[in-house]
Amino acid sequence: MNVNSVKMSNQCAYKKPQISFKCLRREVCTNMLINRNDTCFFRDGDLIKRLVDYLVKKFECVSKVNLYSYGCSIGEEAYSFLMYLVSKFPNDVVEKFTPIIAKDKDSFIIEEASANKPHIICTEEYENILKFTNNKYDRFLKENQGQVTIKDIIRNKVKFDVADITNDYVNINPDNSVVLMRNFLPYLNGNIDRWTLIRNLGKHLNSNSYLMIGEFDVRGTEWKVTNEIIDSGFERTEIEYLFKKKD
């Protein structure tokens, strides 16, 4: 299968087909991450939607929430969170959750994210953006000759930085924080690093804070990670993969 054959398939044909190797990889290798920076807008979109709704409610009486997106890649996770949040909630709620602190240990990727380098999206992402923004694609994204960049309305609400969570966790505010560390735990240096990180987060965060992992983390660690999180002082919430630090 080559790029052209995917290009012609119905799956990748929307009003302005934008196919990339990234898209090709995803469609050929369903559910497999073969590039370590790979992500997309509204990956697990329904989960992101439920997460945002849940957090808005849980933090109703709090004036500031510290939201961290670790392993942020070029920012799709943070921007997806924001697109849904801005589409659904009033300004004061948006202000409460922003800026999102987005960090990745890959300095090249952070350079690209900070410079608003064009994103390449495929059909599924395009359709999800419409779905979760009430068809307001143009409110958030700008297209120029097939290249997609982020509009200031959400771009200004994300602060990118280079950091490795295994030592940067000390810079997380222990209170009223939500730490997204999704879909990179299997890439850490084996079980020891993962265990140490999770235990450190368990000691560092207070009981008004949350930790979220991704499906890939669970599958890629043979489900061990969930027990490690619970053993480190967290409890499950009604949102899959979201854990709350215990009182």
Ligand SMILES: C[S@@+](CC[C@H](N)C(=O)[O-])C[C@H]1O[C@@H](n2cnc3c(N)ncnc32)[C@H](O)[C@@H]1O
């Ligand atoms: C597959 S992407 C996941 C992106 C996004 N979180 C998601 O769920 O779609 C993994 C990213 O995690 C980053 N990463 C891996 N280990 C990390 C670490 N120890 N600290 C911070 N980022 C890390 C990689 O550089 C890569 O950009």
